[in-house]
Amino acid sequence: MSNKKVPESTISRLFLYLREITELAKINIKTISSSELGDRTNLGDAQVRKDLGYFGQFGVTGAGYSIADLKKSLEKILGKDKKWNVALIGTGHLGTALLAYSGFGRHELDIVAAFDADAKKIGKKFGDITVRPISELEKLTKEKNITLSIIAVPAAEAQGVAETIIKAGIECILNFAPVSLNVPEGVKVRNVDFSRELEILSYFAANKGNGRETLK
Amino acid sequence: MSNKKVPESTISRLFLYLREITELAKINIKTISSSELGDRTNLGDAQVRKDLGYFGQFGVTGAGYSIADLKKSLEKILGKDKKWNVALIGTGHLGTALLAYSGFGRHELDIVAAFDADAKKIGKKFGDITVRPISELEKLTKEKNITLSIIAVPAAEAQGVAETIIKAGIECILNFAPVSLNVPEGVKVRNVDFSRELEILSYFAANKGNGRETLK
DNA sequence: AAATGTGAATTATTTCACAGCC
DNA sequence: GGCTGTGAAATAATTCACATTT
Incomplete structure (x- = not known):
């Protein structure tokens, strides 16, 4: 090795x-x-x-x-031999789609708590998960031993949410918001940005066989 | 240059x-x-x-x-100065979340048609888009000048759907299904695989500061 | 004979560093 | 003085190729 x-x-x-x-x-x-x-x-x-x-x-x-x-x-x-608990922040269209996914067994990665800033959404239930205010993130992180987080909020709020997540002691973030998050050393962020992915495809569509070949 | x-x-x-x-x-x-x-x-x-x-x-x-x-x-x-029309295949949780996104203006990338294999979903409306059977993909591709596609179907169906897409003349695919698609030369695929992204994070969570430092 | 494990070679990407210009 | 554009250097990742083992 x-x-x-x-x-x-x-x-x-x-x-x-x-x-x-x-x-x-x-x-x-x-x-x-x-x-x-x-x-x-x-x-x-x-x-x-x-x-x-x-x-x-x-x-x-x-x-x-x-x-x-x-x-x-x-x-x-x-790390598939252990269970990793996930907090979801943001329960809009994307967030609820992710909740639905997580429901489908087969994953060892479980969304165990969901949070939202919108008062109208607090208390909503998705399966056995109740949406909570972000202010409770830290408490729940301790209670439920949460180690991973998903940001599924609008771009403008993502940086603030990231800071709250880090303050709660979570060091791994899957970010769906189309912004570059600023995080301290040691915090691991991965970005999933599908509007960008689609844009990249449009670049290839625009440049099909024009000599500047980036396709392989 | x-x-x-x-x-x-x-x-x-x-x-x-x-x-x-x-x-x-x-x-x-x-x-x-x-x-x-x-x-x-x-x-x-x-x-x-x-x-x-x-x-x-x-x-x-x-x-x-x-x-x-x-x-x-x-x-x-x-290629942002042109408009790129997108076909969505699969209108489950994820597909409908994407449709909702696409509705939000701001993108020059428009989902202009949605398809599903499930007969129960045909005819459903999302905004001004009506869900159609996949058999109509080729026809709609011509009619609506579609150049990009999104696969949002279960893994088991993704390869078949990809082949249908390619047969319809679309050469760019954004694939959300967790499988490696096989496509002919010239077809461009990008994969968005968020359960994998989350898994990668769990690897980092499992290996925080254990000496085999992959974090940067 | 078949297929691993791994240094070495290759290729790709990022970072450096600085000449040249405003 | 500040900042671009770009070769050269450094770093990283992939692919080759082969000795070795069953």
Whole structure:
């Protein structure tokens, strides 16, 4: 196992591999090679091996990987063997869609509390989750052992909400608001910005085969 | 202007810059330097200049960039000066949240048609959009000049839907389903996978300060 | 024979650093 | 003096290629 810094893209792909072999395990397939796994995830075989290599040696030379073993190892590495509680802030269209998702089992990531600034929404129920005022975030974070948060509020409010989240002691934020959040060292933010994703596609649509080829 | 291949990450950041200077233009600010723009987007000044440099020379040495000019240039480069029509496939929780978003003006990207496989949903109205059967996708694509598509269906159906989209002549897909789509050369796919994003955060939560530092 | 694990080579991206201009 | 534009340097990520193991 190497001791080098693990690229974030590697982590992202490991979840992809895990997802894939979880499907394969269901249909009782026992082993897989790096090139098969690469094909299934649209990646190269060397990429698969290098990614796994950051964390240890999981394969058998000449034979590939045992799906059961690799699955267990990846779950351990990726923190899938523990349950992570999530706070959702913002219960507009997107927030409620996320709540509905979270309801669908299958995830080990559970939204356990929802918050909103809008007084009209406080007290609303989604399944067994009741919407609460943001002022209660800190209290609930302690009570429910919350470690992850989702920001699903309008752009103008996102920075303020982020600060409240951090004050409550949560250090990981999934931000759906289209703004660049400013957070202190040690706080981890990931952005999901689908209007930007769609815009990027429109760039490709606008530049199809005009010689400045960014497509690959 | 360089003639080198433009990294996709550059395109992504250009939209960030454009978003920022659009805000500044509103409050009547006239010029900005690369380092100010970098600060506002949490990027370095050299990164800003290099990104812009792929497309031309927009600044004035010693004085920075004219916001009005840069805004116009970026809109042109990024295809924001044209309107791009979008087809949405899948009108579950997520799909309807996206429809609601699209309704909110401000975007030049318009969902102009929505499709679903579920007979019970056909005919439903969201604002001025009526849900249609997927069999009509190709017809509507021609009629409404659709160039972009959004897949918001369950994972198991995503590949089939992608093939239908491509057959209809659409070459850009924003895929929300948690699967790796297989598409022919020339078709551009971007994936938005928020359960994976949340999982990645959980990895960081699981590995906070354990020596294998992937955080930066 | 097949397929891993991993250094080395390659390619891509970011950051530096500074000449040149306003 | 401040700031752009851009080669060069540094860093990061991917891909190659092969010795090694079963």
